[in-house]
Amino acid sequence: MFVHVDPAHDLAIYDQIVRQIKFAVAHGAVGVGELVPSVRELARELAINPNTVARAYLQLQNENVLETVRGLGLAVAAGADKRCRQERGKLIQARLHQVLSEARHSGLELAEIRKLIEAELSEI
Amino acid sequence: MFVHVDPAHDLAIYDQIVRQIKFAVAHGAVGVGELVPSVRELARELAINPNTVARAYLQLQNENVLETVRGLGLAVAAGADKRCRQERGKLIQARLHQVLSEARHSGLELAEIRKLIEAELSEI
Amino acid sequence: MFVHVDPAHDLAIYDQIVRQIKFAVAHGAVGVGELVPSVRELARELAINPNTVARAYLQLQNENVLETVRGLGLAVAAGADKRCRQERGKLIQARLHQVLSEARHSGLELAEIRKLIEAELSEI
Amino acid sequence: MFVHVDPAHDLAIYDQIVRQIKFAVAHGAVGVGELVPSVRELARELAINPNTVARAYLQLQNENVLETVRGLGLAVAAGADKRCRQERGKLIQARLHQVLSEARHSGLELAEIRKLIEAELSEI
DNA sequence: GTGGTCTAGACCACC
């Protein structure tokens, strides 16, 4: 399964599931039209409360990532792959913006910031 | 005053105060040994409950940023300025690391990441 | 239950709770990973305000003795047992040091101090 | 002067004064019948609030360590030296009792406690 | 059910 969860993480469990499903959809790990695991199955697998999985799936439906296929379950919605990729890009950009602007406001010089960035990039 | 608070922000009010006091200490807006505004005064100024301010101040004491001067109030602890600056640096580095590694894991090419960074840096 | 509180004691109630939880952890009365009584339950049991219990638990989290398990409660953190035992040892040593050095400074002869100690030890 | 005060100490300032006066009396640093510094003089010397000194002196009068000498000030009361020495002895004994009993209750073996004590005694 | 946060108001010791 492409989802794993860490109850000790500060992010809510249902949110971890949401993100990972979106991530999987963005990467094509699950294709458009494919069924995701049922609420009960995923809950059993992750050893968490089914309500938590249901909540994650509900949010994914509200964001048009998943859609119900009557009698079968939930499937990845048409266009969800593209939307997930876009969202991911925007998210990263927004976070990058926030970090860099905070770094600047906290008094670091541009040169110092560049140094930090290069150090991090070379690590990856 | 060097503290302002946004109750609509997702960060807890007491945490906003904690961060801003640390920020002020790191910048020298309040020097070592100086008194910070009293609990009641800051509460009145921010139009929040004194307990909330007290909680923020309590945490700052636990982190050795403030110390009580009995009967007078709370003062910036010795060495707090240096420690706050260091902490700030580490925090920024950690966040930068997280964002960049997430960017990399989400499939962006190094060249694309650099483009985003340059765009953000030039904005600042 | 392994916690009891004396409101007449000069030590703050929340601090009594903190110490007794640490004591229980050090002794293994509650094992690593086990849940401690919920805030509301302990408050009811001790007939005190839930906020007071919450404050004690907050401090125990800051000292890495407890950690939240979302939706379930607070559990003893990994390694907390060892840390609590160490802390207890250091505390006793520090207090012993203080008493003995005060005794010496107040003019008592070594022989007299030893007499006092033997008297106390035989009592225990 | 035989009194010095640390506002950062956790003990209340007035209590620090009380203890040090008693200590001085017990040692004979100030003899029976001798005058102690006036409230104003001591306050100026220690750079603290005169009310604080007054409170300490008040308590010392209540405990019959000092007595007023009309027109002159406060003097060490007759027999105060003996009483201070006795009190000091009892205090040390009580504290020793507390530390040793806590050490025992926290699970340390008698042999271990003795080791700690010897280590401390040899240091002094 | 759980903890986390916030408000409101009280009493205390200390300076």
Added chain:
DNA sequence: GTGGTCTAGACCACG
């Protein structure tokens, strides 16, 4: 005046 502690009761997100 100051901070420290405690009570009472509310609302929230999470599982």
